[in-house]
Amino acid sequence: MAEKKSKLVEIKTKPTVASVEDFINNVPDEQKRKDSFVLMEMMKKATGEEPVLWSNSIIGFGNKRYKSPTTGREVDWLLIGFSPRKANLSLYLMMDIKAQAATLQKLGKHKTGVGCLYINTLEDIDLKVLKGMIEAALKRK
Numbered sequence: 001m002a003e004k005k006s007k008l009v010e011i012k013t014k015p016t017v018a019s020v021e022d023f024i025n026n027v028p029d030e031q032k033r034k035d036s037f038v039l040m041e042m043m044k045k046a047t048g049e050e051p052v053l054w055s056n057s058i059i060g061f062g063n064k065r066y067k068s069p070t071t072g073r074e075v076d077w078l079l080i081g082f083s084p085r086k087a088n089l090s091l092y093l094m095m096d097i098k099a100q101a102a103t104l105q106k107l108g109k110h111k112t113g114v115g116c117l118y119i120n121t122l123e124d125i126d127l128k129v130l131k132g133m134i135e136a137a138l139k140r141k
Helices: 020-025 030-047 097-107 127-139
Strands: 052-054 058-061 064-067 073-077 080-084 089-092 116-119
Touching (some): 020 030, 020 052, 020 058, 030 080, 030 089, 030 127, 080 127, 097 127
Antiparallel strands (some): 052 058, 089 116
């Protein structure tokens, strides 16, 4: 079978020059604001990268071109990031979350999606376990 040609796809979610701190300071929920600053510092320290606001709601660190093995399409995306959503904090660790089953059992109260980790507050989880997950996600660069 012939190899599929790669094609860079333009997506709606892109890095902006907007202030990450202003964005976080405008999060209505006080606990989510506090947790967002903790997550920002944790991810900043782990990546050595400055946070960037992607579109209008995702705080991302680093940049990587991902290629779909099935379609061959490529997108530029963040290495790791998070978003203080109304319902919860959504963490984008860009890893196979289901493969982290043993680690997730130690994490604390959370939910998972296809590639996302959802937590209500940082008080609900073990921050050392989360730090380990962030480091594991970055090793996949």
